Amino acid sequence: MKKTIGILGGMGPLATADLFIKIVTQTKAAGDNDHIRVYIDSNSAIPDRTAAILTGGPDPVEEMTSALRHLESCGADCIIMPCNTAHYFLPRLQEKTEIPILNMLEITARSCASRYPGKRTAVLATRGTLATGLYSAALEKAGVDYLIPDEGEQDILMHLIYEVVKASRPLEPEADTWASLLDGLRKKGADYFILGCTELPIVASTLSAEGPFVDPTAELAKAAIRFCEYETTGE
Amino acid sequence: MKKTIGILGGMGPLATADLFIKIVTQTKAAGDNDHIRVYIDSNSAIPDRTAAILTGGPDPVEEMTSALRHLESCGADCIIMPCNTAHYFLPRLQEKTEIPILNMLEITARSCASRYPGKRTAVLATRGTLATGLYSAALEKAGVDYLIPDEGEQDILMHLIYEVVKASRPLEPEADTWASLLDGLRKKGADYFILGCTELPIVASTLSAEGPFVDPTAELAKAAIRFCEYETTGE
Numbered sequence: 135m136k137k138t139i140g141i142l143g144g145m146g147p148l149a150t151a152d153l154f155i156k157i158v159t160q161t162k163a164a165g166d167n168d169h170i171r172v173y174i175d176s177n178s179a180i181p182d183r184t185a186a187i188l189t190g191g192p193d194p195v196e197e198m199t200s201a202l203r204h205l206e207s208c209g210a211d212c213i214i215m216p217c218n219t220a221h222y223f224l225p226r227l228q229e230k231t232e233i234p235i236l237n238m239l240e241i242t243a244r245s246c247a248s249r250y251p252g253k254r255t256a257v258l259a260t261r262g263t264l265a266t267g268l269y270s271a272a273l274e275k276a277g278v279d280y281l282i283p284d285e286g287e288q289d290i291l292m293h294l295i296y297e298v299v300k301a302s303r304p305l306e307p308e309a310d311t312w313a314s315l316l317d318g319l320r321k322k323g324a325d326y327f328i329l330g331c332t333e334l335p336i337v338a339s340t341l342s343a344e345g346p347f348v349d350p351t352a353e354l355a356k357a358a359i360r361f362c363e364y365e366t367t368g369e
Numbered sequence: 370m371k372k373t374i375g376i377l378g379g380m381g382p383l384a385t386a387d388l389f390i391k392i393v394t395q396t397k398a399a400g401d402n403d404h405i406r407v408y409i410d411s412n413s414a415i416p417d418r419t420a421a422i423l424t425g426g427p428d429p430v431e432e433m434t435s436a437l438r439h440l441e442s443c444g445a446d447c448i449i450m451p452c453n454t455a456h457y458f459l460p461r462l463q464e465k466t467e468i469p470i471l472n473m474l475e476i477t478a479r480s481c482a483s484r485y486p487g488k489r490t491a492v493l494a495t496r497g498t499l500a501t502g503l504y505s506a507a508l509e510k511a512g513v514d515y516l517i518p519d520e521g522e523q524d525i526l527m528h529l530i531y532e533v534v535k536a537s538r539p540l541e542p543e544a545d546t547w548a549s550l551l552d553g554l555r556k557k558g559a560d561y562f563i564l565g566c567t568e569l570p571i572v573a574s575t576l577s578a579e580g581p582f583v584d585p586t587a588e589l590a591k592a593a594i595r596f597c598e599y600e601t602t603g604e
Contacts, residue, residue, distance in 0.1 A: 136414075144401065144404070144406070145401060146400075146401040146404070147389075147393040147401065147404045147407070148390070148393055148394075150389075151386055151389050151390045151393060154382075154385075154386050154389070154409075154411070155383070155386045158382040158383055158386060159383075159537065163537060164536050164537075165381075165417075165531075165535050165536065166379065166380060166381040166382065166413060166415070166417070166535060167413055167414065167415075167416075167417075168413070169379070169381070169382045169411070169413035170413060171379070171410075171411065171412055171413050171414065172382070172409070172411040172413075173409065173410055173411075173439065174389075174407070174408065174409035174411070175406075175408055175443065176389070176404070176406065176407040176408075176409070177406055178401060178402055178403070178404035178405060178406050178407075179371075179402065179406060180401070180402075181402075182400075182401070182402075204408065204442070204443045207439070207442050207443075208410065208439045208442075208443075296400075300400055300401060301399050301400065302394065302398060302399075302602075367537075
């Protein structure tokens, strides 16, 4: 029996589409029938994860569970979540289901260790993700050296994620802001960058600043393809 | 209660992602929670629709119904299918469910009539779609003048759809083939083109040949957004 993937999505919807496309383009396939069956619940009702963690916003677990139940009823063999911050709630979700939820942050940390041994990464993410310390924990466990953006840099990241990508605004006017953010981090010793919010691969692929970048969405897609025992294209 | 969309997908997976993205980008939204909840079953096991219609290939209705049942169990308020050829099977599917299946071909024909009154369109589609006569019927009903590609032109379309997009091959080497196909149809009297196979909007947006084009995927996305009583961006 071929294995299938369930995407617990909507956090946000474009990041959900981005993960789905990365699964499709990274699967070795010569036609429609060579692809993995993918179930998606893009649940736009899931409350903001950063607000829940930092400012006492509504708990997102109930709406995440609603999506989880839909993916279970479809018969998904693994669950993946294209939202870094949402991983703070992964242990509570995993308690509710027998289906393995693949951990994007741990997968990314292992990939950093093998792709850039001895180098230092900068973690680009929302305040919510950074406040959880989940990336720090995953990177330390994998033996990866890292630095965390300072307050001013976090302001810029929050602007790009919330006021531009999630607000469906054009990215092009932000090209200089993005490039200077990366240059500043490079001067502080970053050798490469983790695009640790699922809106950021959209920024990095639209604007042409130099990386190198590690894209957790792409790493998660590859891990899910391998979980389903399909071959990746090696892209 | 907010309405939701179910995408009966996998025909092919990239066309499924394309439809999902068009729903997201065409919905007027200032944040994740302003979007429509979308359920997707990208069922890669659905047999090829063109083969079923033209050469006695396996009937796709059983696998399409499997996806339909998943979308029903999620609670979708309407169903949409990002595959023109699949619409041949729409009446059989509609008999199996109370949920309305929005008809992409009829939506497209009505849009042609209102956007290009008195002009002639060329229907770019698979042999399967053209053989069903579904576009001819929808366009005649909407009072739209049209022409159908000849055998040689259909060969080129089948090559682009099956040997390039569905086979995950690069499109750039096909730029001249695509431009000459459109020029030939323009010489025969076409004023604009219906991208009547869901792989073709991917061709038209990647290669830069002149249209104008009517994209049934975008028209279907807009119709589904309006069905759910959300506002479109007007893009």
